[in-house]
Amino acid sequence: MPPTPQPDPEPSPVRSPHPITADAPERIPRPLLTQSWLDLTFLHWAADPADVAPLLPSGTVADTLDGVTYVGLVAFRMHRVGWLGLPGVPYLGDFPETNVRLYSVDAHGRRGVVFLSLDASRLIPVAVGRLGFRMPYVWSRMDIRYDGTDTVTYTSSRRWPGPRGAGSRITVRVGERIGEPTELEHFLTARWGMHGAFFGRSVYLPNAHPRWPLHRAELLDCDEELVVAAGLPEPDGDPVSVLYSPGVPARFGRPARPGGIRTP
Template sequence: MLETPGPAPVPRLPPRAADPLRGPVMMHQHWDELAFLHWAVDPALAAPFVPPGTEPDVLDGVTYVGLIPFTLRGAGIGRLPAVPWLGTFLETNVRLYSRDAAGRRGVVFRSLDADRLAVVLGARTAFGLPYRFARMHRARRGDEVGWATTRPVRSRVVVRARPELVDDDGPDDVATFVTARYGLHTVRAGRTWWIANEHEEWPLRRADVLDLDDELLAAAGFPGLASRPPDHVAFSDRVTTRFALPRPLPRARDAG
C-alpha cells in the first residue's frame, strides 16, 4: 500500500532570489538608504500580531521584529513613470515575518510612518496597511545616516554603514531571513491578502548603531525591546521593487 506523502519540509531560509511576478505590475518603486535593525523574540510574542491564515516565520527557534527607516523614491503606478512629489517620501516601519499555508514567506507591517499624508490615506484605504502620517527628517554625512520620526511617539536612529558586506566572512543567515522577502501579508475587509513583489538580491553592508531612541517598537506591541541593542544591524543603499496585484488567501472553509 502506497503511503500518502506528507507536506514538503519548509526550507530553513527563504531563497535569496525572487521568482518573477505573474500577471500585471501594480506599482514600482526604489527603496534607498535603508537601515535594518532587528531584535530576536519568542515567536509567541509575535503570534497575536500576524494575520489569520499565517504564523510567525522562525529561524533557529526565534522570529524577528524589525525597525527599518529609509527613503521610498520614485514610486509609480504599473510601469508608468514615477509620480512627481507624491512618489518620494521618508518612511519608517516596524515589521514582523510571516509564513502562510502555501509556504509563502512574507512581511507583516505593525506600523508604517510616512511624511506624505495622501500616501498614508491611500495605502490605508486601498490595502489596509497601517500607515500613519508623521513628521520625519533624514540627514547623511558620509557613511553616517540618521532618521527622526514623530507622530507623536518618537523614533531617532543613527547608523554608520561599513564598507564590508554582511557575507564577507561567510553566509549571514539572519540577513537572508529578514531581507529575502518577496511579498507581504495584510488584512483588508476582514480577509488576509498576499501582495507579491520582486527585487534584486539586497546589497547589504554591515552597520553600527550610533544612536537609538525609539518609541515605535513599544507602540507596535513590543515594549522594552528598544531598551537593548538590536541583535542584527545592516544597511543597504538601494533596491528596485515591483508589486503584483493583491490576492486573497483561501478562507478556512475554502481550503477544506
C-alpha cells in the same frame, strides 16, 4: 438577505516553508505597484513567537529561525512610487518612511513580512494607504540627514493618528559591503512578499527586486518608541542585527489569498 460574511479559516500547519533565497522566486512583468527603497537601515531584535502571534493576520504564523522570530525597525527613503505601470510621481511618491515589521509564513509555505506600522511624511499617500487599503500608515514629521559619506540619521515624530509625538531617532555608520550574508541576514532581508489584510481579507502580495546590496553598520544612536506603539513588548537590549543598503527598485504583483488562490 445577503449571506453573512465568513471569517478566514485558521492557518493550516506549515510543513515546508519555501527555502530562503537571495533572488526573487518569480518575475512580475505587469506590476500592480512600482517603487524604489533607498538608503535603508535595518534594525532587528529577537522575539518570542508567542509575543507576535496575536498581531499576525489570519492564515499566517510567525516565521522562525532556530525557534526564534524577529521584530524589525526599518528606516529608508521611498522613491518614485507608481501604480499600474505608470511612472512614479516625483513629489507625492518621494518621502522618508520607517516601518515596524514581523516575519510570517502561510500554509502555502510562502515567507513574508507583516507591517504593524508604516510612518511616512506625505499625507496623501498615508491617507490613501490607510483609508483606501486599510494599511497601518501614520503621518509623521520625518527627516533623513547625511553626515559625510558614511553616517545617516533618521528621525520621525507622529502627527496623525498617533500616538501623537511617538517617534524614533536612529543614527548609523555604514561599514563594509557584505560579500555573502549570514543565514540570519538572509532570513531578515530575503523576503519576497507581504502578508496583510486588504478590504477585510487576508492576502499575500508578492514582490520582486534585485539582490540586496548589503553593508554591515554600527548603531550610533537609537531612541525609538515605535515598537511598543505597535503593540509589542519593549525590545530587550541592543539590536542583534544592524544592516544598511543603498537600495533597490521593487515591483509588486497582484494579491493572492494566503492559501495560494488568486483574488478576483
